Amino acid sequence: MFLTAVGAWTWLIWPRFAVAIWRDARAWTGGGAGLGAPTSFLWVHAALIAASLAVGTAVGVLGIRAWRASRAPT
Secondary structure, three states, rough: OHHHHHHHHHHHHHOOOOOOOHOOOHHHHHOOOOOOOHHHHHHHHHHHHHHHHHHHHHHHHHHHHHHHHHHHHO
């Protein structure tokens, strides 16, 4: 259950963080969301978010598989 909860938590938190990064003036050369070219600030955070979502997904899938295996008849 813990692994499944961690996977769900990841998918609840990181997309909200991605929206905050997108809206941050430091993410764009024009100073606003979508204005100008993306900066390294945006790219670095996008990579971190993508990696975290990938790990969170893997952990969540492992949690679901473990939960199902523990409920299987022996």
